[in-house]
Amino acid sequence: MKVLVVGSGGREHALVDAILRDKGTQVYCAPGNAGISRQAECVNIKSDDISSLLRFAKSEGIDLTVVGPEQPLAAGIVDVFESRGRKIFGPRKLAARLETSKAFAKEFMKRWKIPTSDFMTFTIKQTDELRRYLEDAKYPLVLKADGLAAGKGVSIVGSRSEAEAELEKFFVKKVFGESGERIVVEEFMTGTEASVFAITDGEDYVVLPPAQDHKRVGDNDLGKNTGGMGAFAPTPFVSPGDMEKVKSQVIERVIEGTRAEGYAFRGCLYCGLMLTEEGPKVVEFNARFGDPETQAVLQLIDSSVLGLLQTAADRKIGSYKLTLNGAAAVCVIAASQGYPDHYEKGKEIIGLDDNLPGTKIFHSGSVIKEGKTLTDGGRVLGITGVDKGGEIKRASELAYSRAQKLHFDGMFFRHDIGNKAINFELKKGPNR
Numbered sequence: 001m002k003v004l005v006v007g008s009g010g011r012e013h014a015l016v017d018a019i020l021r022d023k024g025t026q027v028y029c030a031p032g033n034a035g036i037s038r039q040a041e042c043v044n045i046k047s048d049d050i051s052s053l054l055r056f057a058k059s060e061g062i063d064l065t066v067v068g069p070e071q072p073l074a075a076g077i078v079d080v081f082e083s084r085g086r087k088i089f090g091p092r093k094l095a096a097r098l099e100t101s102k103a104f105a106k107e108f109m110k111r112w113k114i115p116t117s118d119f120m121t122f123t124i125k126q127t128d129e130l131r132r133y134l135e136d137a138k139y140p141l142v143l144k145a146d147g148l149a150a151g152k153g154v155s156i157v158g159s160r161s162e163a164e165a166e167l168e169k170f171f172v173k174k175v176f177g178e179s180g181e182r183i184v185v186e187e188f189m190t191g192t193e194a195s196v197f198a199i200t201d202g203e204d205y206v207v208l209p210p211a212q213d214h215k216r217v218g219d220n221d222l223g224k225n226t227g228g229m230g231a232f233a234p235t236p237f238v239s240p241g242d243m244e245k246v247k248s249q250v251i252e253r254v255i256e257g258t259r260a261e262g263y264a265f266r267g268c269l270y271c272g273l274m275l276t277e278e279g280p281k282v283v284e285f286n287a288r289f290g291d292p293e294t295q296a297v298l299q300l301i302d303s304s305v306l307g308l309l310q311t312a313a314d315r316k317i318g319s320y321k322l323t324l325n326g327a328a329a330v331c332v333i334a335a336s337q338g339y340p341d342h343y344e345k346g347k348e349i350i351g352l353d354d355n356l357p358g359t360k361i362f363h364s365g366s367v368i369k370e371g372k373t374l375t376d377g378g379r380v381l382g383i384t385g386v387d388k389g390g391e392i393k394r395a396s397e398l399a400y401s402r403a404q405k406l407h408f409d410g411m412f413f414r415h416d417i418g419n420k421a422i423n424f425e426l427k428k429g430p431n432r
Contacts, residue, residue: 003306004057005029005040006047006077007068010333010364010382011291015066016040017360018298018305025306030056034373035363035381050077057086064089066309067267070148073287074100078267089313091287094263098254099270099287102184103146112257114250115281117187117274121146124171124181133185134163140188145170147179154225156188191276192237192420193283195293198251198271199308201317202264205251206308209234209300209324210243211293212420213272217340219416226340227379230417232330232392233296236424237275246271246280254285266312295362295382296329330395330418331384332403333364337410339378347375347408358395359402360384375408383413392421 003019005012005027013036016027020039030053032042045052048071057065065081067073067090076093090096097104103121108114122130134141143166145153153176157163170180197208211233217223238246250271258265270286298305302325311320336343349366352373362384365377383406385398396418403413 001063001306002026002061003028004043004053004060004062004065005068006053006065006072008033008036008047009068009291009377010362010379011289011294012036012068013362013364014295014298014382015068015289015305017362018301019066019309022304022306028056028060028062033363033376034366034368035361037368048072048075050075050080053077054080054084054086057081058084063087064306064310064313066090068288070096070099070286070288074148087313089309090267091265092263095258095265095267096287098258098265098285100148101146102144102284103182105285106184106186108257109282112253114253115279116283117142117189117281119184119186122183122185127167127171130167130183130185131164134160134167137163137185138187139163142186142188143167143170144184144186145176145180146182146184147176149176149179153179189274189276189281189283191274191281194235194238194273194275194280195231195290196238196243196246196251196271196273197289197293197297198269199312199317200251200255200266200269201312201315202255202259202266203315204318205255205269206317206320206322207243207247207251208297208322210238211235211290211297212237213290213293214414214417217335217414219414224340226335228290228292228333229335229414230330230332231290231293231296232328232395232418232421233293233300234328236392236421242275242280246273250280250282266315291364292331292333292382295331295384299329299360299384299386300324300327325388326390327386327388328390328392328395329384329386330392330399331362331382332399332413332417333379334381334383334403334406334408334411334413335379336365336375336377336408337412343378344410345374345376347410349373349375349380349406349408351406354405356398356402356405358386358388358398360386361402361406380408380411381406392418392425396422
């Protein structure tokens with residue numbers, strides 16, 4: 001079977017790695033990266049060049065295309081491929097609006113009674129109205145760019161002055177471009193965050209083990225928002241009761257709602273959650289696998305990941321049986337100095353061949369030049385530790401031991417990925 005994975009990051013590397021567990025599978029990746037090129041054939045086509053991707057899929061006889069990043073989904077790659085009779089995993093453009101427009105997603109949740117925070121939406125033409133709203137608002141508040149912003153278009157403000165400063169970034173400096181010309185203002189939710197992936201064919205679904213991402217750049221969740229500095233799975237904070245509520249109040253309502261409104265969601269529904277005192281509430285939806293959660297979650301699956309994606313694309317996911325291996329995984333992101341702001345590229349990565357059992361390295365931003373593997377992004381590597389016994393603590397130790405064997409100029413990473421779960425398990429004690 002021939003599979004084309006679209007994208008160039010750590011999520012795509014993890015997907016390639018998991019798909020290749022099925023023997024006899026030939027995997028291509030467009031455009032891929034240095035790490036992916038060690039396992040699959042990289043194709044020099046950008047992930048948003050839909051016409052070239054389609055031509056390649058036709059010429060090579062690709063049996064299934066798997067879309068990793070959000071940009072091609074927003075541009076309608078699934079609509080184009082399906083209209084040409086090509087099998088593809090991912091939601092169509094209208095369904096992908098659950099990610100590509102925060103305002104659309106919030107209104108959808110309101111219509112279908114999906115638990116989320118209270119909100120208001122303002123456009124750049126409503127700046128005066130927004131300023132009046134901020135005068136009497138209860139702080140803290142969350143300001144979100146309506147469109148795609150690489151996971152960085154979110155600001156938490158604790159006062160009116162902070163809100164005004166952020167407003168200038170959105171509407172005056174336009175740091176998020178057109179994506180920030182509409183703002184969603186939300187109440188601030190407190191609780192524990194979690195990420196849940198639901199793989200759906202538009203009618204039925206399979207839920208993968210819950211994970212927890214770490215968005216802030218610094219230890220103890222300090223500093224600026226990033227695309228994600230690490231993740232662990234499974235998270236002990238999502239109880240069986242919480243998961244049942246996520247299924248019935250979130251996932252099933254999304255499936256029902258998108259079908260009823262004429263754009264059935266098919267693919268990976270990423271549910272970014274806050275576990276509040278009132279129960280799980282949706283922080284955001286994504287229309288694809290999360291990064292870096294995918295690097296951890298896929299390590300927990302014993303059954304065929306390719307089979308999961310294929311049955312979803314075939315609209316037969318009800319025939320798929322998910323089996324887990326009982327493992328725990330921790331992914332630590334090694335980033336370039338200056339990320340998430342300005343950073344330099346082209347630094348040689350040392351230590352990639354120093355293997356350590358129980359670990360995997362997924363490349364997020366790398367390139368090969370003149371035989372050397374160089375940095376080519378803000379997030380560079382996803383160092384993942386896997387403990388078959390299901391201990392987050394051991395998986396974390398493995399990931400950090402492997403991280404110590406790696407080096408590139410300016411490399412940094414958080415030192416506390418997994419600590420929340422480790423401390424939680426310690427508090428519960430040995431008789432949990």
